[in-house]
Amino acid sequence: MYENELKALKKAGRFRERILFDDRLEDLASNDYLGLSQNKKQFNKAVKLVKEYQTLSSKASMLVNGYHPVHRIFEMTMAEQNGFEEGLVVGSGFLANMSLIEALVRKGDMLFMDEAYHASGVMAAQLLGERVVTFRHNDVDDLREKLSKHPAKRRIIAVEGVYSMGGDLCKKEIFDLADEFEALMIVDEAHSAGVLGKKLLGIFEYYGITINERHIKMGTLGKAYGSYGAYILASSEIISFLVNRAKPIIYSTAPSVFDTALALVSVEYVRKNAKKYRKKIAKRQQMVKKFIGTECKSLILPMVMPTNEHTQFIQKGLMQQGYLVGAIRQPTVQKPIMRVILNVNVPVKKIKHALALIRHNTVK
Secondary structure (H helix, E strand, C coil): CCHHHHHHHHHCCCCCCCCCCCCCCEEECCCCCCCHHHCHHHHHHHHHHHCCCCCCCCCCECCCCCCCHHHHHHHHHHHHHHCCCEEEEECCHHHHHHHHHHHHCCCCCEEEEECCCCHHHHHHHCCCHHHEEEECCCCHHHHHHHHHHCCCCCEEEEEECECCCCCCECCHHHHHHHHHCCCEEEEECCCCCCCCCCCCCCHHHHHCCCCCCCEEEEEECCCCCCCCCEEEEECHHHHHHHHHHCHHHHCCECCCHHHHHHHHHHHHHHHHCHHHHHHHHHHHHHHHHHHHCCCCCCCEEEEECCCHHHHHHHHHHHHHCCEEEEEECCCCCCCCEEEEECCCCCCHHHHHHHHHHHHHCCCC
């Protein structure tokens, strides 16, 4: 039925499939930045926590009878740690972005979205029609011009703390611009929470930004925190509005109780071990700067490849050497890349070896 379309994808080097990779490979592909996906001690803590309650699963949507004490404890913990009034646990980062953008941008409002924003936000924005303006990636001047050209009841800016493909940080000037225009800010911290800041809380902490009522932080639990799900942090008013208007929150079964418990114990573990992790993160960033001359401020290192086919060729060769690296192809990115994750669980020496293999086997 879709034979021709699948043939076209294969011809263009864009065909995708699910693969069970060898678990013995050094993982430089996943977003498991701190290696918590393999921490059985935290897993067992989460099991013990959930067993303290009679109800072990979500059962229903959060507004029926799916809201569990573990959900509430997690929300309060995240809000308190990050300096926000209120928190809301969500089933996934995709659902969190859909919730925020679809619900918050009302009639008379305008959304200003970075062109490199995550696909979930782009998909949600497609529901808004002319209420969406895209600005050039991390371009403060372009954003200023478009904010000035599009007056609105509410202006809402959507950015990422660390951009998932490029690994670059959202510019501090964009936060300043939001304050100047009194715009709301949706900040997707999926790839910055657990990586940036003295306490590894993310981009707000990294820049020393004082949280105000217009700031909205969204983050995921399936990356640095080694679990699954997402959260939204904001003012009590915004969280209440989302509970009443965001369809993915109202009509989805509540997030997994166990995954939320696992995230809760992982968040606490990261808090206690932030200094140790900061040193490991810095060590990997310094190696990249010294070895290939690239300044990496996150744990994502993109290395541009000439073609989709070459990207897959490099990935296969690396696997033969014991490394798994993400081969990211178009249309996810404009140019195909090897997306190297500087996983703190992988020794620096091995990461350096993988980088050397990529450079040696890539045609300039």
